[in-house]
Amino acid sequence: xxxxxxxxxxxxxxxxxxxxxxxxSAQPPPAQFETxxxxxxxxxxxxxxxxFEYVDVAVLVAAIALATxxxxxxxxxxxxFLVMLGALLYFGFYRGGCVCPIGAIQNxxxxxxxxxxxxxxxxxxxxxxxxxxxxxxxxFCGAVCPLGAIQDVVLVRPVRVPGWxxxxxxxxxxxxxxxxxxxxxxxxxFVICEYDPFVSIFRLVPLLHTESLMDAVRGxxxxxxxxxxxxxxxLFVGRPYCRYxxxxxxLLRFFSRASRWHVTIAPDECVQCRLCEDACPFGAIRKPxxxxxxxxxxxxxxxxxxxxxAPVLVVAGLWLGARAGPAMARVHDTVRLADRVRxxxxxxxxxxxxxxxxxxxxxxPVEDLYAESAGxxxxxxxxxxxxxxxxxLVVGAKLVSLSVRRTRTDYEPDRATCLSCGRCFAYCPxxxxxxxxxxxxxxxxxxxxxxxxxxxxxx
Amino acid sequence: MTTPKRNxxxxxxxxxxWCAVAVGVAIAAGLFSAAVGANLVARWVESLRWxxxxxxxxxxLREEAMADGFSxxxxxxxxxxxxxxxxxxxxxRGRFARMGGWMLMGGVLVFLVSAKTAxxxxxxxPAPPHAGGVEADGGRAARAARWAxxxxxxxxxxxxxxxxxxxxxx
Numbered sequence: 001x002x003x004x005x006x007x008x009x010x011x012x013x014x015x016x017x018x019x020x021x022x023x024x025s026a027q028p029p030p031a032q033f034e035t036x037x038x039x040x041x042x043x044x045x046x047x048x049x050x051x052f053e054y055v056d057v058a059v060l061v062a063a064i065a066l067a068t069x070x071x072x073x074x075x076x077x078x079x080x081f082l083v084m085l086g087a088l089l090y091f092g093f094y095r096g097g098c099v100c101p102i103g104a105i106q107n108x109x110x111x112x113x114x115x116x117x118x119x120x121x122x123x124x125x126x127x128x129x130x131x132x133x134x135x136x137x138x139x140f141c142g143a144v145c146p147l148g149a150i151q152d153v154v155l156v157r158p159v160r161v162p163g164w165x166x167x168x169x170x171x172x173x174x175x176x177x178x179x180x181x182x183x184x185x186x187x188x189x190f191v192i193c194e195y196d197p198f199v200s201i202f203r204l205v206p207l208l209h210t211e212s213l214m215d216a217v218r219g220x221x222x223x224x225x226x227x228x229x230x231x232x233x234x235l236f237v238g239r240p241y242c243r244y245x246x247x248x249x250x251l252l253r254f255f256s257r258a259s260r261w262h263v264t265i266a267p268d269e270c271v272q273c274r275l276c277e278d279a280c281p282f283g284a285i286r287k288p289x290x291x292x293x294x295x296x297x298x299x300x301x302x303x304x305x306x307x308x309x310a311p312v313l314v315v316a317g318l319w320l321g322a323r324a325g326p327a328m329a330r331v332h333d334t335v336r337l338a339d340r341v342r343x344x345x346x347x348x349x350x351x352x353x354x355x356x357x358x359x360x361x362x363x364x365p366v367e368d369l370y371a372e373s374a375g376x377x378x379x380x381x382x383x384x385x386x387x388x389x390x391x392x393l394v395v396g397a398k399l400v401s402l403s404v405r406r407t408r409t410d411y412e413p414d415r416a417t418c419l420s421c422g423r424c425f426a427y428c429p430x431x432x433x434x435x436x437x438x439x440x441x442x443x444x445x446x447x448x449x450x451x452x453x454x455x456x457x458x459x
Numbered sequence: 460m461t462t463p464k465r466n467x468x469x470x471x472x473x474x475x476x477w478c479a480v481a482v483g484v485a486i487a488a489g490l491f492s493a494a495v496g497a498n499l500v501a502r503w504v505e506s507l508r509w510x511x512x513x514x515x516x517x518x519x520l521r522e523e524a525m526a527d528g529f530s531x532x533x534x535x536x537x538x539x540x541x542x543x544x545x546x547x548x549x550x551x552r553g554r555f556a557r558m559g560g561w562m563l564m565g566g567v568l569v570f571l572v573s574a575k576t577a578x579x580x581x582x583x584x585p586a587p588p589h590a591g592g593v594e595a596d597g598g599r600a601a602r603a604a605r606w607a608x609x610x611x612x613x614x615x616x617x618x619x620x621x622x623x624x625x626x627x628x629x
Contacts, residue, residue, distance in 0.1 A: 168610065168611045171615075228496070316616070399605055
């Protein structure tokens with residue numbers, strides 16, 4: 001078993017080098033010249049062969065499978081860390097952070113909007129981590145996601161984020177998800193990719209080989225600075241992007257809640273030693289429920305109030321979102337162009353823009369453009385209403401969830417927010433006992449004058 | 460009375476020295492990386508204003524030479540020389556940025572490794588935290604969280620209202 005894991009880890013770590021070598025070998029051989037002329041190095045990258053899309057999916061499947069086995073069965077942080085490094089090198093620095101499940105949300109949303117067929121490998125990237133999360137939790141986040149991995153690598157001295165702040169900031173990924181789906185489905189923008197803080201960093205390394213680094217990164221320098229800022233925060237706050245922004249993480253939370261075989265802190269029964277209480281740098285360990293501070297009837301009253309408030313928030317969000325729709329529509333190029341052309345036609349602005357010049361050159365009737373723009377604005381009114389309702393629903397559901405009385409008796413990972421990174425295992429004395437094996441354990445117990453303990457069952 | 464000889468290979472002493480070295484290296488690498496990063500950003504900001512192919516002086520030289528129909532060989536040579544200087548400057552900046560990028564990457568790597576080593580050797584054995592405080596009172600913690608959620612909800616509503624009013628310039 002250990003050899004198989006070691007072999008797979010080595011293959012994953014070697015994957016970037018192997019894939020690059022394979023891609024180079026796919027290029028045609030240089031022509032032979034008799035004149036002594038040496039063919040110059042090809043500067044433009046060749047198109048990527050289709051087969052590598054399937055290689056990417058295969059690496060994803062292998063990495064998720066390995067991460068799942070390591071988190072649930074082997075329960076070793078060091079191995080999980082190695083897989084994470086391999087995934088960071090392959091999906092991050094070699095593949096430049098694209099394609100990734102986080103960005104695939106937009107492809108799927110655009111396809112739902114109509115007129116776009118999602119490539120099969122993008123669908124695989126979108127659904128695979130979700131399916132795995134449904135059964136085994138967020139092992140993808142813990143060891144495979146390159147965005148999570150780069151933040152995990154830089155985490156040096158984690159500070160504890162207060163619970164109230166964690167709950168409040170934890171709403172932002174849902175809002176970001178809603179906005180990203182709206183803009184992608186309407187064909188306006190792929191905001192997740194546009195504002196990805198780490199892609200510039202991933203692509204910086206290959207760019208170091210180019211002649212003009214400044215020109216190459218000029219377009220994304222702002223995001224490079226944002227990415228560096230997020231990583232600087234990540235020195236002390238564990239994975240800030242994953243916890244407070246990642247829209248795919250919001251989806252994974254949904255699925256992971258239902259996971260049947262999620263990681264546990266103790267391999268079997270929790271002995272309530274409280275050693276693991278501060279083990280998680282991501283605030284994903286739930287403590288045993290404290291005694292309720294309210295009477296049962298008062299608690300029920302507050303819950304009822306929140307249940308009444310939630311639909312009110314949804315309706316308020318719906319109204320506000322619909323009102324914001326036309327303004328949000330201006331993100332779409334066509335709507336902006338139509339507005340500009342309308343102003344030019346009315347003589348309210350002087351001169352033309354490149355976009356309006358290009359439009360006039362097509363000799364397309366202006367009415368066509370206005371009609372298309374009106375249709376898009378209508379879509380944004382509906383979409384904005386849905387986005388507003390979604391935000392209201394998220395806030396309402398959170399308030400309801402915070403008013404529900406919990407009865408937890410053990411320390412356990414929060415199935416929604418736990419990233420299955422494996423840090424908490426090492427803190428558990430029951431886990432240490434399991435690792436020591438039956439012989440050592442029995443010796444320890446017999447020296448202490450106790451009886452040999454039965455073999456703990458692994459979960 | 461003789462003082463007992465201190466074992467130089469005492470593990471705890473070695474660990475302390477190792478830890479101090481890691482902290483020192485982390486601080487030095489952090490400062491180095493910050494300096495290189497700041498320099499690169501400053502150069503980048505400067506490069507936004509500097510375009511070697513849009514030099515006013517070069518344009519002036521060209522206009523002068525064009526007026527003579529490029530018959531003045533010395534003027535043409537001056538243009539060539541000036542253009543060559545600009546190109547050298549351009550490629551120097553590229554080399555500077557590339558070298559700076561590698562130095563920054565090296566500095567950050569050294570910083571991360573030494574900072575993680577320092578954090579690991581300064582880490583204390585796990586111990587149960589003190590009971591009590593806000594966390595022990597589930598009611599107070601949940602109330603604080605509810606208020607924080609309400610504030611975030613209000614902020615989101617305000618943002619949507621601002622977009623609707625066109626205040627955010629979307």
